[in-house]
Amino acid sequence: MTIAEAKAILEALLLASPTPLTPERAAEILEITPAQALELLESLQREYQARGSGIEIQAVAHGFQLVTAPRWAPYIEKLLGPAGTGALSHAALETLAIIAYRGPITRAEIEAIRGVRSDRVLATLLDRKLIREAGRRDGPGRPILFATSEEFLRYFGLRSLDDLPPLPEKPPAEESAGT
Amino acid sequence: MSYTVRVEVFEGPLDLLLHLIEKNKINIYDIPIAEITNQYLEYLASWQQFDIELASEFLLMAATLMEIKARALFPKKMDGTGASGSEEEEEDPRAELVERLLEYRRYKEITSLFQELEKQQALRYGRGSYPEMVNTGPPPLPEDLSAEDLYRSFLALLEEEPVREIALEERSLQERLREVLWQLGRRPQGLTFRQLLGGRPTRQELVLTFLVILELLRQGKIRVYQEQLFGEIHLVLATAEVLT
Numbered sequence: 288m289t290i291a292e293a294k295a296i297l298e299a300l301l302l303a304s305p306t307p308l309t310p311e312r313a314a315e316i317l318e319i320t321p322a323q324a325l326e327l328l329e330s331l332q333r334e335y336q337a338r339g340s341g342i343e344i345q346a347v348a349h350g351f352q353l354v355t356a357p358r359w360a361p362y363i364e365k366l367l368g369p370a371g372t373g374a375l376s377h378a379a380l381e382t383l384a385i386i387a388y389r390g391p392i393t394r395a396e397i398e399a400i401r402g403v404r405s406d407r408v409l410a411t412l413l414d415r416k417l418i419r420e421a422g423r424r425d426g427p428g429r430p431i432l433f434a435t436s437e438e439f440l441r442y443f444g445l446r447s448l449d450d451l452p453p454l455p456e457k458p459p460a461e462e463s464a465g466t
Numbered sequence: 467m468s469y470t471v472r473v474e475v476f477e478g479p480l481d482l483l484l485h486l487i488e489k490n491k492i493n494i495y496d497i498p499i500a501e502i503t504n505q506y507l508e509y510l511a512s513w514q515q516f517d518i519e520l521a522s523e524f525l526l527m528a529a530t531l532m533e534i535k536a537r538a539l540f541p542k543k544m545d546g547t548g549a550s551g552s553e554e555e556e557e558d559p560r561a562e563l564v565e566r567l568l569e570y571r572r573y574k575e576i577t578s579l580f581q582e583l584e585k586q587q588a589l590r591y592g593r594g595s596y597p598e599m600v601n602t603g604p605p606p607l608p609e610d611l612s613a614e615d616l617y618r619s620f621l622a623l624l625e626e627e628p629v630r631e632i633a634l635e636e637r638s639l640q641e642r643l644r645e646v647l648w649q650l651g652r653r654p655q656g657l658t659f660r661q662l663l664g665g666r667p668t669r670q671e672l673v674l675t676f677l678v679i680l681e682l683l684r685q686g687k688i689r690v691y692q693e694q695l696f697g698e699i700h701l702v703l704a705t706a707e708v709l710t
Binding site (some may be wrong): 305360367 | 569585609
């Protein structure tokens with residue numbers, strides 16, 4: 288297998304894969320090392336970019352996926368109609384933010400931060416597979432823990448949770464500088 | 467002419483409080499609690515005017531604010547514990563609320579980032595953007611579980627908990643069938659399914675009665691109709707209709 292062939296295979300895998308293709312999985316299939324697979328995928332990604340292709344290889348959710356280039360979105364909309372899945376509500380985004388930064392986290396803990404009941408918004412997020420149950424917390428009632436899913440990363444175009452910037456800091460208490 | 471009423475939407479009481487603090491350009495560490503409480507209550511009152519149902523959380527926060535206000539009015543150090551009553555031990559009654567507001571604000575602020583990411587990613591179409599391409603196979607297993615794990619834990623469960631039998635109330639379909647026929651016979655104008663069941667049917671009665679209706683329908687002994695989708699089910703003896 289030449290490098291050109293390996294890249295061609297990877298390109299085919301990217302098109303066929305229903306979920307982002309991880310270098311590990313690609314390495315298994317091509318019988319090369321994950322590091323090699325990663326290198327090839329990244330070089331393929333650069334080629335698409337350099338050629339000004341209408342398709343880009345996006346690094347997302349610990350892997351790579353083929354997507355249409357964002358700048359051509361208006362044309363895609365002409366083809367498919369306005370964007371399909373509705374955008375998430377503010378409540379859903381807020382809850383996701385808390386789970387992304389603080390997960391795994393229980394419903395009660397989320398509600399303590401938001402100050403509102405959150406059972407319905409959690410049901411929606413579970414339904415859309417943006418969060419998943421991640422075991423239970425030891426303690427009374429053994430409450431369910433929620434964490435973000437791979438679909439979450441994909442939905443927001445993140446490679447991993449490490450892509451997220453740190454949470455904004457609390458402002459310093461100006462007036463209590465008396466001590 | 468129609469007019470629109472603009473109602474700001476708040477995620478919850480904390481969101482509303484942050485809005486008030488921002489609007490009044492208040493230092494969050496030094497909230498004028500009486501003033502903010504008044505404004506907060508005004509908001510709630512205006513919502514009620516428009517018949518917007520208030521979530522209980524908003525009322526709870528109103529109570530919390532009033533409690534803080536009351537505590538702030540108390541003379542300092544009422545307790546007689548003596549020696550420990552130094553000035554610096556004095557706890558600001560607002561402290562806990564401020565802490566909650568600050569914590570909530572961190573997530574509220576970062577929410578706009580997720581909104582932006584969502585918007586950006588929505589411009590990229592790929593696998594899964596097309597409904598017909600969505601994988602319709604069985605739902606994937608949780609990441610760290612295999613089918614084998616499930617099988618093993620199922621086996622373990624079987625060993626742990628012997629299969630038990632649930633006692634079924636002795637009431638046959640035939641018995642209930644006769645009852646229903648008898649009840650319908652007394653009411654030539656018919657009965658609704660609800661009337662047939664009476665006050666508080668057990669789940670078993672509900673199922674049994676429904677089965678009886680299906681059976682009677684099959685035998686052609688009754689006629690059933692509904693005035694609207696999910697409306698009441700009306701039952702009439704087939705013979706009764708012939709007679710009238």
